[in-house]
Amino acid sequence: MNSAPCLLRIKNVKALTLCLRAIAPTAALFRSPHARSPFMHSCSVQHSLRSLHGTGALLKIQPIDKDYGGKSGHEGDRDKSLVTHDELFERVARMSRTKATFNRVLDAFVKQDVRRRGHVEFIYAALKKMPEFGVERDIAVYNKLLDIFPxxxxxxxxxIQRMYxxxxxxxxxGLEVLEQMENHGLMPNVETKVLLVQIFGVKSHPVRKYQRLMYWFPRFKNLNPYPVPHQLSQDPIELARFSLSRIAADLDAKVTVYQLPYTDVIESGEEVSQPYIxxxxxxxxxxxLAQHCTNRPVFVEGPFPLWLRKTCIYYYVLRADPLPPEEKVEEPFDPDRSFFYPLQLDLDLERDMGDDDSFDVDEVEEGPVFAMCMVGRGDQAxxxxxxxxxxxTNPVLGRTATLFRLESGPRELQSAAEPEPAPETEAEPGPTEEEEPLRSHGAKQ
Known part of the structure; x- marks a missing residue:
């Protein structure tokens, strides 16, 4: 029943305490010999009253140092901690770009601050630098990145927190870390799940992303019937074998190594390197090719690019122009050639009056391709x-003209910084060439 008066007394006691704390600095003035004058007494009373009314404001408002030139020791340490994380990776990259140096940067950041301030910016910078260090497909490094989170x-x-x-x-x-793992085809493990649960909880978005990855990745893992290995062979012969067998549409196609790379020493003592074929x-x-008419030439064309993950290689084809319509001979289809699906369908389907058959389709015919190759040096020789x-194996090539339609390869391109050769002033006018010989570099009978 007497709770209200008690609270009022407690409030008065607190006010009296604040008043005494404000008047305490002025108490020394009354003890000094100069404080006996009435003028000093009135000034001290006014100062004490002014301090009594401004005590709460003085507790909240702190003086701001406007001298930005002079900084304390704590501010200097703070500036050192604000060094961009990209510069930290660049410093380590000067020595070597390996997994060990990348892990060394992660360990240095963890030991730098117990509270791990700026861990989000550091993880973003680490994700961007992972391909440079060659650790973009290492599950242990991703788990170490997730371990940086408090x-x-x-x-x-x-x-309510879970909903918002x-x-x-x-x-x-955390989702960005999992998405980069997904882009590189890397499946998370049990350690990844434990870290995500400890950091974000069971019902968080990163844990749901982990569950989706574990559901779909095993189903799509062996979906491609012609997979490309992540680590391609460094041997050019083996890489050419794999690439040509991948390009060929026929499984009965045979890969032949016509020449291995070697170095020969001629009579003058000069070393001449021969490329692979x-x-x-x-x-x-x-x-x-055996049925090809010898009066019509065949062409060697290229180079054509082929990308295998991040490796680009080039190949050349031996082909001929398509036959003119008057020389085409339609061969009848053999119904017993394929037992799985028919090669020709004769269907007489009734069309509705509203069907429109007036659209045109441009059919482009290409000539037959007789062979393909990959060489170490794409010149005519x-x-x-x-x-x-x-x-x-194809004696008809000895009686057929072979024309080379070779484009400038990637090694033969000139950079824009190179100066163009000056035109000759006294050059004899040569015979004009047609468009077709301009594309051909030579002929072989």
Missing amino acids: KEVFVPRNF NHYPRQQEC VGIQSPDQRSL TLGQWISALQE
């Missing part, structure tokens, strides 16, 4: 050796 800090405590995306910036950073040809291509080697 544990049990961003876990929602109730359903508790700590969204940290959850987006690897070709592929199927039995159907061999029979199609090397490709001429390939044609000479093909004559052993």
Whole structure:
């Protein structure tokens, strides 16, 4: 019943305490000999009253140092901690770009600050630098990145925090780590799940992303019937074998190594290196080349790029122009050629009056491809050796003209910084060439 008077007394006691604290600095003035004058007494009373009314404001408002030139020791340490994380990785990259140096940077950041301030910016910088250090497909490094997050800090405590995306910036950073793992085809493990649960909780967005990855990745793992290994062979012969067998549409095509790379010493003592020559040809291509008319030339064209993950290689083809319509002979289809699906369908389907057949389709016919190859040096002399080697199994090439339509390869391109050669002033006018000979660099009978 007497609770209200008690609270009022407590409030008065607190006010009296604040008053005494404000008047205490002025008490020394009354003890000094100069404080006996009435003028000093009135000034001290006014100062004490002024301090009594401004005590709360003085406690809240702190003086601001406007001298930005002079900084304390704490501010200097703070500036040192604000060094960009990209510069930290660049300093380590000067020595070597390996997994050990990348882990050394992660360990240095963890030991730098117990509270791990700026961990989100550091993780973003580390994700950007991972391909440079060659650790973009290492699950242990991703788990070490997730281990940088403080544990049990961003876990929602109730359903309201869980519903309103508790700590969204940290959850987006965790999602970015999982998305980069997904882009590189890397499947998370049990350690990844334990870290995500400790950092964000069971019902968080990163844990749901982990569950989706574990559901879909095993189903899509062996979906590609022609997979490309992540680590390609460094041997050019093996890489050419794999690439040509991947390009060929016929499984019966045979890969032949016509020449291995070697270095020869001529009579003058000069070393001459010979490139490798690897070709592929199927039995159907061999029979199609045997039926080719010797009056019509064949062409060697290239180089054409082929990308295998991050490696680009080039190949060349031996082909001919398509036959004119008056020379085409339609061969009847053999119904027993395929037992799985028919090669020709004769269907008489009734069309509705509203069907429109007036659209046009441009059909572009390409000539037959007789063989393909990959060489170490894409010049006419090397490709001429390939044609000479093909004559052993295809004698029709000895009676057919071969034209080379070679474009400038990637090694033969000139940079924009190189000056163009000056035109000759006294040059004799030569015979004009037609468009077709301009594309051909030579002919081989």
